[in-house]
Amino acid sequence: MPIFDARDILSFPGGNNASDTIIGGINFNLTTLNHWNYTLYTNGTLSNNSNCFLTFAPYTPHLLANGTFLNTTSCYSPLKGIGNRAKPGIALGVFFGLSLVFTMVNLRKHGKLFLPSEKRFHAIGRRWQWYWMLWVAACGMASGFTSVDVDRYYLPEWPLILNSIFWYLMIPSTLAIVWESVRHWGSWQERQLIDPDPFVLSQNDKRGRREFYMPLVFYGFGFL
Incomplete structure (x- = not known):
């Protein structure tokens, strides 16, 4: 089976008369099909860009004179x-789910505030890396479990879209984990200097402004 199987348009097969066609062993009114702009394709589907039905057995529908289809099966069915x-x-989804447990444990352990809160060092600063890990794990679970229906759908639809979207979201989010981990390490190193002498590093110099704007630039370009 090819990786990409492009469909092509078929002419309606002949029927009992000029206004009749036989699809999947069932007679259809050709005039009604043409009136509602239905087209027959080589992949066994009948579509007018608003509706898409399977035409091969055992999913062949029945057409009424007013254009209503009975016993239809959508092209986007598993x-x-x-x-x-x-x-x-499924394996990746389970592993990402298990990682949530360890991430929550580490978030509680490393994100807990043991000293009085300070204006210069916020507790949430050390938690961001764990928040991003939770987000990446959630995206990994969603993408992993939706991949089950990617192969099951007759024509690609929401499973493939969701699978791709969540995998895409994991890329900048993983970069954010690395960024926040390095930033937190730098903040911890800074605190080693601040605790003995609170005035050794100013917050209003070029270094302080650079530390303020660099995350904004990173997240701005990272999630474009």
């Missing part, structure tokens, strides 16, 4: 069996 993406997707 008809196929579990494919190659399902097993690694």
Whole structure:
């Protein structure tokens, strides 16, 4: 089976008369199909850009004279069996789910405030790396579990879209984890100097302004 199977337009097969066509062994009124702009495709679907139905057995629908279809099956239905993406997707989803537990433990351990809160050092500053890890794990779970239906849908739809979106969101979020981890380490190093002498490093000099604007630049370009 090719990786990408492009569909092509088919002419309606002949029927019992000029206004009749036979699709999947079922007679359809050709005049009604043309009136509602339905097109038959090589992948076994019948569509007018608003509706899309499967035409092969056992999913062949029935058409009424007023253009209403009965017993239809949407082209975007999970008809196929579990494919190659399902097993690694489920495994990754489970591992990301387990990582949530360890991340929550570390968030409680390293994000807890043991000393009085200070204006210069906020407790949330040390927690951001763990918040991003929770977000990445949630995206990984969503992407992993939605990959199960990527192979099952007859035509690609929401599972493939969600799978791609969540994987994409993980890329800048993973960069944010590294950024916040390094930033927190730098903040901890700064505190080693501040505790003995609170005036050794100013907050209004070039270094202080650089530390304020650099995260804004990083997140601005990271999530473009």
